[in-house]
Amino acid sequence: MIGREDDIVKNGATGERVRFVLTATETGGELLVLEDHWTRPGHVVPRHVHPGIEERWTVIQGTVAYNVDGVETIAGPGDTVVAPAGTPHSARDAGNGEVLVRIEMRPPLRWEDFVRQLFALANETLEDDVAARSILELFGEFRPEIELAPEEAPDEDA
DSSP states (O other): OOSOTTOEEEOTTTOOEEEEEEOTTTTTTSOEEEEEEEOSTTOEEEEEEOTTOEEEEEEEESOEEEEETTEEEEEOTTOEEEEOTTOOEEEEESSSSOEEEEEEEESOTTHHHHHHHHHHHHTSOOOHHHHHHHHHHHHHHTTTTOEEOOOOOOOTTO
């Protein structure tokens, strides 16, 4: 069955919920489609890069500010924004409310596994140093899928 209503993972730390609509297994490794529900106002996705994955967002509900390679785009319902593979990007709730975004990852590589493991880790009660080490280990294991990107330096000419 495609788009199982019950295939949802929750992040207890952020309140975020992800529903896997179409998995890499179901598409022969071509595509992963998920719905990402930000339940808490002010949600922020830190700047990062997917070295080998294109990420495409279509806003279903709410308003999102995407920063893709230094260019900010404000997107509302029906708008689509794309981060090509290898392009630093971040996102934030620009409407201070709940957000629902449909995300397509091409090719998905192991993105589904990363999300499931990250959310499971976020739901564990760990000491801060253990949690930090575990998250760093997770990012190391999934380096082809994701790397944290440093924040952009402010434009000194502005």
